[in-house]
Amino acid sequence: MKKKATLLVKNxxxxxxxxxxxxRIGKKQLNDLGLVEGGGIAVAxxxxxxxxxxxxxxxKAPLSDSCKVIDAKGAVVTPGxxxxxxxxxxSMTREKxxxxxxxxxxxxxIAQTGxxxxxxxxxxxxxxxxxxxxxxxxxxxxxxxxxVTTIEAxxxxxxxxxxxxxxxxxIRDLNQTHSIDLVxxxxxxxxxxxxxxxxxxxxxxxxxxEMLPAVIKDNLAEFSDIFxxxxxxxxxxxxxxxxxxxxxxxxxxxxxxxLKSVGGAELAAEMGAISADHLVYISDAGISALAKxxxxxxxxxxxxxxxxxxxxxxxxxxxxxxxxxxxxxxxNPGSSFSESLPFMISLAALEMKMTAAxxxxxVTVNAACAINRGGKIGQLQPEMPADFVIWDMADxxxxxxxxxxxxxxxxxxxxxxxxxx
Amino acid sequence: MKKKATLLVKNxxxxxxxxxxxxRIGKKQLNDLGLVEGGGIAVAxxxxxxxxxxxxxxxKAPLSDSCKVIDAKGAVVTPGxxxxxxxxxxSMTREKxxxxxxxxxxxxxIAQTGxxxxxxxxxxxxxxxxxxxxxxxxxxxxxxxxxVTTIEAxxxxxxxxxxxxxxxxxIRDLNQTHSIDLVxxxxxxxxxxxxxxxxxxxxxxxxxxEMLPAVIKDNLAEFSDIFxxxxxxxxxxxxxxxxxxxxxxxxxxxxxxxLKSVGGAELAAEMGAISADHLVYISDAGISALAKxxxxxxxxxxxxxxxxxxxxxxxxxxxxxxxxxxxxxxxNPGSSFSESLPFMISLAALEMKMTAAxxxxxVTVNAACAINRGGKIGQLQPEMPADFVIWDMADxxxxxxxxxxxxxxxxxxxxxxxxxx
Numbered sequence: 001m002k003k004k005a006t007l008l009v010k011n012x013x014x015x016x017x018x019x020x021x022x023x024r025i026g027k028k029q030l031n032d033l034g035l036v037e038g039g040g041i042a043v044a045x046x047x048x049x050x051x052x053x054x055x056x057x058x059x060k061a062p063l064s065d066s067c068k069v070i071d072a073k074g075a076v077v078t079p080g081x082x083x084x085x086x087x088x089x090x091s092m093t094r095e096k097x098x099x100x101x102x103x104x105x106x107x108x109x110i111a112q113t114g115x116x117x118x119x120x121x122x123x124x125x126x127x128x129x130x131x132x133x134x135x136x137x138x139x140x141x142x143x144x145x146x147x148v149t150t151i152e153a154x155x156x157x158x159x160x161x162x163x164x165x166x167x168x169x170x171i172r173d174l175n176q177t178h179s180i181d182l183v184x185x186x187x188x189x190x191x192x193x194x195x196x197x198x199x200x201x202x203x204x205x206x207x208x209x210e211m212l213p214a215v216i217k218d219n220l221a222e223f224s225d226i227f228x229x230x231x232x233x234x235x236x237x238x239x240x241x242x243x244x245x246x247x248x249x250x251x252x253x254x255x256x257x258x259l260k261s262v263g264g265a266e267l268a269a270e271m272g273a274i275s276a277d278h279l280v281y282i283s284d285a286g287i288s289a290l291a292k293x294x295x296x297x298x299x300x301x302x303x304x305x306x307x308x309x310x311x312x313x314x315x316x317x318x319x320x321x322x323x324x325x326x327x328x329x330x331x332n333p334g335s336s337f338s339e340s341l342p343f344m345i346s347l348a349a350l351e352m353k354m355t356a357a358x359x360x361x362x363v364t365v366n367a368a369c370a371i372n373r374g375g376k377i378g379q380l381q382p383e384m385p386a387d388f389v390i391w392d393m394a395d396x397x398x399x400x401x402x403x404x405x406x407x408x409x410x411x412x413x414x415x416x417x418x419x420x421x
Numbered sequence: 422m423k424k425k426a427t428l429l430v431k432n433x434x435x436x437x438x439x440x441x442x443x444x445r446i447g448k449k450q451l452n453d454l455g456l457v458e459g460g461g462i463a464v465a466x467x468x469x470x471x472x473x474x475x476x477x478x479x480x481k482a483p484l485s486d487s488c489k490v491i492d493a494k495g496a497v498v499t500p501g502x503x504x505x506x507x508x509x510x511x512s513m514t515r516e517k518x519x520x521x522x523x524x525x526x527x528x529x530x531i532a533q534t535g536x537x538x539x540x541x542x543x544x545x546x547x548x549x550x551x552x553x554x555x556x557x558x559x560x561x562x563x564x565x566x567x568x569v570t571t572i573e574a575x576x577x578x579x580x581x582x583x584x585x586x587x588x589x590x591x592i593r594d595l596n597q598t599h600s601i602d603l604v605x606x607x608x609x610x611x612x613x614x615x616x617x618x619x620x621x622x623x624x625x626x627x628x629x630x631e632m633l634p635a636v637i638k639d640n641l642a643e644f645s646d647i648f649x650x651x652x653x654x655x656x657x658x659x660x661x662x663x664x665x666x667x668x669x670x671x672x673x674x675x676x677x678x679x680l681k682s683v684g685g686a687e688l689a690a691e692m693g694a695i696s697a698d699h700l701v702y703i704s705d706a707g708i709s710a711l712a713k714x715x716x717x718x719x720x721x722x723x724x725x726x727x728x729x730x731x732x733x734x735x736x737x738x739x740x741x742x743x744x745x746x747x748x749x750x751x752x753n754p755g756s757s758f759s760e761s762l763p764f765m766i767s768l769a770a771l772e773m774k775m776t777a778a779x780x781x782x783x784v785t786v787n788a789a790c791a792i793n794r795g796g797k798i799g800q801l802q803p804e805m806p807a808d809f810v811i812w813d814m815a816d817x818x819x820x821x822x823x824x825x826x827x828x829x830x831x832x833x834x835x836x837x838x839x840x841x842x
Contacts, residue, residue, distance in 0.1 A: 094822075095777075095823070096816075099777060099818050099821075102770045102771070102774055102775075142826055306771065308771045308772065337822055338823065338825045340825045343825035343826075349519075349520075349523045350726065353523055353524075353525075355520060355523065356516075395517075397520050398516045400519065400520075400523075401514070401519035401758055402758045404759045404825045405760050405764075405827075406826075
């Protein structure tokens, strides 16, 4: 029996389909949005039935009796945005610390007064699960309102087996109940917890021998991430932990070269990681290595911005060298508290000189590749999930230009209108 | 007869009243928010009836039968924000030009291809009034959703008597129909129009002898503004035009020292202007002059941000030297397309090292002074207009920290809930 449309969006001014190769590599591919002027989308249930020029779409799909019809009135439609690097599960916000930073206090001084990531660890360990659920849900609601339909979500504020599992379980439970899809990443190696500061090898043993098996047993993560940085986990420790994670069946991600060039990108490439993230201080060798391995570079300009930094990841050089680029908010309570992926498109333009098309590719088709969903989401094609956004604009180039405001009119997730009417 | 409350907001976690001196000058005053922990507001009609500690407020005000009661559930409440420098009346957006800038094109190259302010002038002149109304209304709607209840709005894309009047009439008409209050500024001296490029004195004559009388006759502006900058209006031209405006009864504003230090701030102080705006390249003498004259420095960090600039106005030095500081979006289609004044609070913190309290003072009590409404709006006191915002946060310091998203829960304008329920 031929499927009938349950939702029809017509009169789309610019339909950004992103059909074509994935990942998008190089300037030419990144700037190819698969743009259809005067388009439509027909949805059947949670899937796309037809997408393309209005006449073609409307001709293809018989409408079900209860079919909802949306007139986009010439607006832009894009795939639902994908945020491939977030730390959304926390209770306590850290605005006081932000103000101390503005007043000129250093990270070390803030840490000495009990701030920084250790504050979030104390918070996460003591926070009731229900409170974590509620607060995280509010963040997901906000992400959704900004056009995001899938995120990667990390643990990493627990730093004990129980607390890491608690965080991953919150992610699992929210994935079941919330419109946003959450892809879980285990980040037990986010820091060395205070109680193991002088016995770091013991903590690494706990990660490998206690946490990883527990995470695997309950199927709580797809990826393992690590903060590879001077003063956190060095290259050898990172290799050891990530090898164990890979052996346990997890894909690999790295917080790499955020504050200094320590070879994090090279290690990510060597180990066949799916992504290397941050990369503000990536070396030339690191860029070549990522290009060669196909590891996605997830760039987080909000973190530089929110730390009043001057240096952003060298996006243009990476694009030139054939590295796959994605963008993310890094949403977290310390260095980048924002749920707005569209704002990262503005920052990508202003601070990293990416075009609107490149940035859009980086938060859709390429962001999908950064969470092992390449060709499955982040593009608008028949049989793919009907995840897309109707924007209050006539030209997609308004996205970076019209900054720091919400230009989303409607969000459609799995064929349902979840934002707007 | 004792007035009865028509609206009661109770259980406010942090009530930012801003009572006290206006303008706020110096670090100490700027950081004094008149903060009440555990507060309430009673409103009668469009005015504040009582404000302060919950018990006091609830004891003071008998409730009308139809009184609406809002439980703020521990949230932050601030005065409605005031945006004292905007160019919101235009039809055409200029996203293509933005992308050319990102690609490295200079302002001159863009102007040569027909871009820049001249593009907006062509657009304004040809745009039907109804279209201008509709598009501007959408921008006002968005400002309101971001917590703004009063704006200053400029002409300046007409540059002919008819077109300047058209723009000011749109502002007048929207002021009558929209929840946001619009305070109109005549900016015929925004540029030299193409047709007078080689006869600039003739255009200046038109401003003085045609435009100003027409604006005054129909009572279309409270202020006269001018772009005092190298290549636009020099100091002598600016003095001449603004003298005529002052003689005609208008208050004075200046676009000063945005791109270069040309003595704009000094001139604004000399002429007793109510505000000098931009001031990225203000001289030491200019800072002293503004401090002495009491002219408000309206800082526009969004413009630097949106032009990928590196230099921001020296806010800390100005605060140190006793200059009155306000903040604004500069909302316009060229150099800063954003309706979000809260985002300017983030930029003020990150790029100008202002505290959350200083920035809040700068968008409320001090912004009121920048539009000659000091002591009338921007503070929460009995008999002042009931313009205030309920925010989705428990600590006002979340405002700069939680960036580029909309944290407004409800906006109350003239005692009516105009955003939220």
